[in-house]
Amino acid sequence: MMPFYYGSKARSVPEYLFLRFDEKTRALNAVSFAAMTVFSSGISLYALAKLLEIILHWNFDLSIWIAAGIVMVYTFLGGLTSAVYNEVLQFFLIVMGLSPLVIVALQDAGGWAGIKASLAPEMTHAWKYMGKADSNPMGLHFSSLLFGLGFVMSFGYWCTDFLVVQRAMIARNMREARLTPVVAAFPKMLMPLIVVLPGLIAITLMQPALASKGYQIPSTDAGGPDYTLTLPSLIAHYYPSGLLGVGITALLASFMSGMAGNVTAFNSVFTYDIYQSYLARNKPDRHYLFVGKLVTVAGILISVATAYLARSFNNINDFLQLVFSFVNGPLFATFLLGMFWKRATGHGAFAGLAAGTLAAAITHGLTIAEGKGGWISPLFPIKSGMGQAFIVAGISWIANFLTCILVSLFTKPKPESELRGLVYSLTVRTRNSESPSGSLLVPLAILLLAITIVLNIIFF
Amino acid sequence: MFQKLYKLNLIIGIFFLLLAVILLIDYLTDKAQAKSLNLYTGITFLLFGIFMCSINRNKNE
Numbered sequence: 001m002m003p004f005y006y007g008s009k010a011r012s013v014p015e016y017l018f019l020r021f022d023e024k025t026r027a028l029n030a031v032s033f034a035a036m037t038v039f040s041s042g043i044s045l046y047a048l049a050k051l052l053e054i055i056l057h058w059n060f061d062l063s064i065w066i067a068a069g070i071v072m073v074y075t076f077l078g079g080l081t082s083a084v085y086n087e088v089l090q091f092f093l094i095v096m097g098l099s100p101l102v103i104v105a106l107q108d109a110g111g112w113a114g115i116k117a118s119l120a121p122e123m124t125h126a127w128k129y130m131g132k133a134d135s136n137p138m139g140l141h142f143s144s145l146l147f148g149l150g151f152v153m154s155f156g157y158w159c160t161d162f163l164v165v166q167r168a169m170i171a172r173n174m175r176e177a178r179l180t181p182v183v184a185a186f187p188k189m190l191m192p193l194i195v196v197l198p199g200l201i202a203i204t205l206m207q208p209a210l211a212s213k214g215y216q217i218p219s220t221d222a223g224g225p226d227y228t229l230t231l232p233s234l235i236a237h238y239y240p241s242g243l244l245g246v247g248i249t250a251l252l253a254s255f256m257s258g259m260a261g262n263v264t265a266f267n268s269v270f271t272y273d274i275y276q277s278y279l280a281r282n283k284p285d286r287h288y289l290f291v292g293k294l295v296t297v298a299g300i301l302i303s304v305a306t307a308y309l310a311r312s313f314n315n316i317n318d319f320l321q322l323v324f325s326f327v328n329g330p331l332f333a334t335f336l337l338g339m340f341w342k343r344a345t346g347h348g349a350f351a352g353l354a355a356g357t358l359a360a361a362i363t364h365g366l367t368i369a370e371g372k373g374g375w376i377s378p379l380f381p382i383k384s385g386m387g388q389a390f391i392v393a394g395i396s397w398i399a400n401f402l403t404c405i406l407v408s409l410f411t412k413p414k415p416e417s418e419l420r421g422l423v424y425s426l427t428v429r430t431r432n433s434e435s436p437s438g439s440l441l442v443p444l445a446i447l448l449l450a451i452t453i454v455l456n457i458i459f460f
Numbered sequence: 461m462f463q464k465l466y467k468l469n470l471i472i473g474i475f476f477l478l479l480a481v482i483l484l485i486d487y488l489t490d491k492a493q494a495k496s497l498n499l500y501t502g503i504t505f506l507l508f509g510i511f512m513c514s515i516n517r518n519k520n521e
Contacts, residue, residue, distance in 0.1 A: 089472050096476070096508065100501045242486035242498045246479060 001159045002168055004339050006177040007421045011169065013162040014273040020338045020422045022346030023277070028353050029331060030273035033162055034266055036327040038299060040163075041262035042306025043316050043323075045071075047228070048255035049307065054218075054232055055248055064307055067252075071259050072300045076293055080268070083260040084167060090253035091187060097250025098194040098231075104238050106197070108213055109204040118204045126459045139369075139383025140390060148390030152397040153321070156328030158185075160335050163265045175441075182444050189451065195231070202230045228316060259303065266299040267292050318372070318385030322364070322392065329393035330356020333400035337408075342423045344404060347411040352404030359399030363392045473512030480505035 010016040014033060018026035049063035058066075074082050109115055115124060122129035122136050129135045130142035138145070158164060158181055168180035205215040206225075215237050217225040235247040271292045280287070310316055334353055337344040365376030369388035382388045420426045483502030487495050 085468055085471075088468055089475060092472055092476070092508075096505065100497055104497060238497075240492075240495050240497055242483050242495070243501055246483070246501070 001335065001339055002178045002181065003174065003427060004422055004424075005165055005169060006171070006174050007427065012268050012272050013160060013165055014269060016422075017334070017338070017349070018273075018277075020419070021344075021349040025334070025346055025349045025353065026273060027278070028350060029334075030269050030277075032327050032331075032353075032357065034269050034274065036323055037163070037262040037266040037269070038302040039306050039309075039323045040320060041259045041266065041299065041303040042308075043310045043320050044255045044258035044262065045303050046307040046310035047316060048252060048259065050228065051232055051248070051251055051255070054229060055236065064304055067256070067259075068300050068304050071256055071263065072297060075260050075263050075267075075300075076296050079292070080166070080170065080264045083264045084170070086260060087257045090257040093246075093253045094250045094257075095187070095190055095194065097246045097253075098198075098235075100243065101234055101238055101247060102194055102197055102201075105201045105205070105234055108238075109201045109210065115200050115204045118207045118209065119200065123200065123203070124459070126456060128460055133383075137384060138387040140387040144387070144390055144394060148325075148392075148394035152329050152332055152393045153324060153390065155336075156332035156393070156397075157324065160328055160331045161324075162269060163261050166265055166268065179441055179444075182441060182448065185448050186444075189455075198234055199227070199230050202234055263296060263299045263303065267295045270295045270299075315370075315385060318370070318389065321386055321389035322372075325389040325393035325396065326357065326360045326364075329360060329396040330400040333397045334404060337401065337404050338423070340424050341408075342416065342419055342425055343408055343413050345408045345411040345413045348404040348406075348408030351407040352400040355403035356396040356400030360392050360396035363395045364388070367391065469512045469515045473509045473514075475509075476505045476512065477509035480509055 005013070005016055008016055008019050010019060012030075014026045014030040017029050045064060045067055048067040049060055052058045052063035052067065053060045074086060078085075106112070106115075110117070127142060130140065130145055133139050133141045133144075140148075164181070164184075167184070168177045171177035171180055202215070202217055204210065205213050206217060215234070217227065218229045218233050220226040232248075232251060235244065235251070239247045271288055275291055275295075276283075276288055280291075310319055330353055333356060334349050337352070338349060362376065364373045366374070366378075367380045367382050367388050368374030368378035369382040369385045372385055373388055382391065416426055480502045483498045483505065487499040487502060
């Protein structure tokens with residue numbers, strides 16, 4: 001999808017929707033995306049403040065404001081460039097700072113063999129127990145997982161999430177823009193090793209046979225294990241002073257990077273796609289720059305409010321997935337049709353997005369998972385909040401896809417001359433082998449696919 | 461001189477070299493068994509920091 005984003009010279013994902021469809025589709029997407037970024041940013045801020053509260057014993061409210069202040073200083077002064085520079089540095093810190101923990105804790109848990117021997121088999125396999133919804137902890141059939149997560153949420157994240165796409169949009173040329181998501185996918189593959197694996201290690205270490213290791217996941221106020229604190233508690237348990245500081249900094253870096261990325265994306269979308277488009281047209285660049293800085297401050301303040309909302313969720317990852325399922329799920333259908341079907345119209349895209357978002361809300365209102373949702377009527381219980389998010393994403397995508405096709409068939413499409421460079425069939429293909437970076441694209445993509453297949457076979 | 465601050469590899473390299481120095485000094489002042497993780501991580505950070513500082517991106521720019 002990168003050739004269409006970059007080739008259209010759009011500065012944001014909603015701006016692409018304006019070029020491809022119309023003003024109302026852009027407005028709807030800009031508003032829903034702006035809401036998603038401040039929710040996501042608030043979740044990172046909540047995690048950041050929680051960490052300061054648990055490890056440094058700071059007051060939670062004070063931690064929220066200090067963390068928000070630090071992110072605001074560097075995004076306010078440096079904008080997108082400083083956020084991206086910090087993200088790169090923070091990425092290395094996260095991987096290098098948490099890798100020793102995985103090595104030491106994995107050894108203590110008896111290696112992968114020890115984990116497999118200690119845990120229920122459905123916790124160490126990706127697909128094997130997905131044949132029936134009641135035989136896996138997520139409560140999902142494999143088709144829901146494949147469609148909701150593997151297709152809608154994953155493609156939605158990589159292809160339509162402005163936070164991700166924005167990094168490629170500021171590339172120096174088309175070849176680097178196309179290479180950006182492919183290169184980014186390699187370090188992303190390390191994330192399960194430093195995020196998911198420590199979770200499995202923590203549960204293994206709590207088994208009676210390993211009680212001598214002296215590790216416990218901290219408890220919630222209700223008495224159950226507080227899984228949100230798994231990583232900080234493992235760091236506190238295994239890291240000596242010195243490295244403990246590096247580990248805490250790595251965690252702080254990961255949350256700050258998530259928050260800064262969302263705030264800069266919120267800034268761009270609000271300034272370009274809402275303020276410049278509807279509230280104050282034809283002003284000098286200096287004016288928009290000033291407004292952008294004000295929006296950064298406003299974005300941080302709204303994030304503080306959403307951080308308190310995130311506090312009410314017992315698992316912040318579930319909350320994050322639910323937010324994505326409401327926005328990225330339906331949006332992916334709009335992009336898929338917009339980029340690959342020249343007959344898709346602005347009315348169709350708008351109706352599809354509205355129907356998709358409405359379907360997401362209705363699905364959430366009719367399903368209940370871990371006490372969340374079911375606000376219309378809790379007709380369909382689902383075992384896990386994450387499973388609920390995948391189902392919400394899948395249904396919202398289908399609603400958007402079908403509505404967009406139906407409405408497009410009855411409305412007039414844009415002339416082909418206005419769609420050149422925006423739709424696949426009307427865009428001139430560029431060769432990838434024109435530069436060293438371009439020639440790397442296909443081999444790297446094949447390598448990624450091969451690694452993905454091998455990992456799925458190993459952890460089947 | 462300030463242009464060098466835009467070389468991200470250099471900034472990352474210096475950052476990890478500083479962390480390596482702190483971890484290695486901590487280990488050398490207290491060689492307790494529990495601190496051996498600081499030694500191994502410090503050495504890894506040191507090598508990574510040197511590698512990042514030695515990358516020359518000018519050729520590609």
